[in-house]
Amino acid sequence: xxxxxxxxxxxxxxLKLVKDTLERGGYEVLTASSGKEALKLLDRAQVDLIIxxxxxxxxxxxxxxxxxxxxxxxxxxxILMLTSQDSLEAKVKGFQAGVDDYLTKPFEPTELQMRVxxxxxxxxxAPAAEEVxxxxxxxxxxxxxxxxxxxxxxxxxxLAQLWGVPVALVDLALVAGQSALLLNLSLHHTxxxxxxxxxxxxxxxxxxxxxxxxxxxxxxxxxxxxxxxxELVTGEHVKRVLDLLQRRFHYVVLDLPxxxxxxxLSALDMATEILLVLSPDLGSVxxxxxxxxxxxxxEYDPERIHLVQNWVFKRPGLPRKxxxxxxxxxxxxxxxxxxxxxxxAINHGRPLALGDPKSPVRALFExxxxxxxxxxxxxxxxxxxxxxxxxxxKRFRKRKAGGK
Amino acid sequence: MPLMLENDPExxxxxxxxxxxxxxMLKNALRRLYRFPGDHQALETAQRAAxxxxxxxxxxxxxxxxxxxxxxxxxxxxxxHDKRALTANEVLRWARWADQLSRLLIxxxxxxxxxxxxxxxx
Numbered sequence: 001x002x003x004x005x006x007x008x009x010x011x012x013x014x015l016k017l018v019k020d021t022l023e024r025g026g027y028e029v030l031t032a033s034s035g036k037e038a039l040k041l042l043d044r045a046q047v048d049l050i051i052x053x054x055x056x057x058x059x060x061x062x063x064x065x066x067x068x069x070x071x072x073x074x075x076x077x078x079i080l081m082l083t084s085q086d087s088l089e090a091k092v093k094g095f096q097a098g099v100d101d102y103l104t105k106p107f108e109p110t111e112l113q114m115r116v117x118x119x120x121x122x123x124x125x126a127p128a129a130e131e132v133x134x135x136x137x138x139x140x141x142x143x144x145x146x147x148x149x150x151x152x153x154x155x156x157x158x159l160a161q162l163w164g165v166p167v168a169l170v171d172l173a174l175v176a177g178q179s180a181l182l183l184n185l186s187l188h189h190t191x192x193x194x195x196x197x198x199x200x201x202x203x204x205x206x207x208x209x210x211x212x213x214x215x216x217x218x219x220x221x222x223x224x225x226x227x228x229x230x231e232l233v234t235g236e237h238v239k240r241v242l243d244l245l246q247r248r249f250h251y252v253v254l255d256l257p258x259x260x261x262x263x264x265l266s267a268l269d270m271a272t273e274i275l276l277v278l279s280p281d282l283g284s285v286x287x288x289x290x291x292x293x294x295x296x297x298x299e300y301d302p303e304r305i306h307l308v309q310n311w312v313f314k315r316p317g318l319p320r321k322x323x324x325x326x327x328x329x330x331x332x333x334x335x336x337x338x339x340x341x342x343x344x345a346i347n348h349g350r351p352l353a354l355g356d357p358k359s360p361v362r363a364l365f366e367x368x369x370x371x372x373x374x375x376x377x378x379x380x381x382x383x384x385x386x387x388x389x390x391x392x393x394k395r396f397r398k399r400k401a402g403g404k
Numbered sequence: 405m406p407l408m409l410e411n412d413p414e415x416x417x418x419x420x421x422x423x424x425x426x427x428x429m430l431k432n433a434l435r436r437l438y439r440f441p442g443d444h445q446a447l448e449t450a451q452r453a454a455x456x457x458x459x460x461x462x463x464x465x466x467x468x469x470x471x472x473x474x475x476x477x478x479x480x481x482x483x484x485h486d487k488r489a490l491t492a493n494e495v496l497r498w499a500r501w502a503d504q505l506s507r508l509l510i511x512x513x514x515x516x517x518x519x520x521x522x523x524x525x526x
Binding site (some may be wrong): 083084105106 | 422454456459460462465491
């Protein structure tokens with residue numbers, strides 16, 4: 001199959017010249033006349049390389065490149081800047097924005113074909129792991145009161161702080177969801193804005209517009225304010241929205257309700273990992289057994305499922321060993337009892353993961369965030385490590401040295 | 405007529421359509437600047453038009469016209485960068501360049517845009 005190239009330019013004449021040149025070279029060429037149109041097109045079509053002009057209305061080529069570099073599905077895609085701006089300053093700005101190559105107009109057709117060929121060859125040689133879409137982490141419990149929203153929200157915050165990238169937090173507890181509240185965000189937009197649309201009409205930029213931005217880097221898709229609006233959200237809506245978010249965010253965290261409704265099942269199907277939350281009491285343990293049985297019926301890979309124990313009450317509770325024996329699997333993480341801190345965090349709309357950097361509970365969420373991160377992030381030191389990353393690295397080094 | 409345009413009627417139609425559009429935008433933006441020298445948006449529009457004309461004209465091989473568009477683009481970009489108040493004489497100089505550019509394009513099927521004169525000042 002011929003490599004597919006997306007050319008972005010507000011000049012139809014230039015688009016025709018680029019298209020003709022590359023089609024003669026055996027490539028398939030898609031065109032977009034603006035950055036916005038390009039982003040919209042990339043929600044539906046996969047391409048192997050992007051050629052962009054610089055000076056375009058609404059969004060210039062630098063901004064488009066920066067946005068493409070933030071999206072998991074285009075983060076490593078070769079980008080060639082094709083412009084009549086020939087100054088050194090413009091070239092430096094292009095490379096700083098993230099382009100791989102720079103060619104000035106007027107271009108020689110053979111040179112354009114050669115540069116495209118070289119960029120595609122280099123991209124083919126790059127490791128495929130870089131091309132994986134955003135990682136989706138679902139936080140779930142079949143019984144209420146286990147702290148699902150608290151864990152989902154703090155995990156999303158910790159991931160955003162750890163990697164310095166935007167993280168999507170999707171509240172699927174569609175009736176009276178808590179995510180926006182936990183981050184003190186007003187419900188200007190919610191799932192209700194998307195649920196009104198036919199699934200096939202929902203586009204990536206539409207989803208971005210309804211996300212509520214939080215200073216931590218988390219962007220929340222909040223549950224609707226009115227219970228009857230929740231009924232409009234279908235499993236198909238959830239699939240479409242998550243697919244679009246996975247293309248645009250490295251991490252998508254799902255705050256799920258305590259049911260196996262159609263939207264919940266669609267979300268669980270799309271999750272890369274599932275944190276199954278329980279508290280050490282008989283009711284919660286029984287609900288967890290039921291959830292695990294359902295996951296088995298659904299043939300979910302057991303490796304995707306991690307048990308998280310949350311002490312939502314003061315001891316005594318069921319012993320950890322007994323719970324692990326019952327499930328024939330280990331509890332991966334334990335959140336200690338801290339009702340007062342949790343209630344304070346909710347009342348002030350300030351998540352624990354943004355509390356005192358020295359607090360053990362913040363450290364816990366930061367460490368979980370690291371362990372749940374994509375391998376391509378986890379296995380390399382970032383070029384510009386965040387404060388959170390430096391703290392996590394220090395703790396892991398200390399544990400390694402201590403043999404823990 | 406450059407060979408590239410002669411051999412490709414579709415490209416020629418696009419070239420003519422776009423050049424007429426950009427020349428019109430350039431003229432209107434310069435007219436507005438003459439009346440309102442502090443209109444930053446008009447200055448941006450004029451620069452964008454000159455920039456695109458530079459690229460398109462070079463691409464089809466109309467070098468003399470492209471050089472004139474490049475000269476305008478550089479002057480407009482500097483004015484944008486400097487963020488200083490424009491003078492009427494400065495805008496008139498750009499208008500003369502736009503006029504020259506338009507005359508150069510007549511043989512290539514682009515209608516003359518008309519002069520921008522002092523009568524335009526309200």
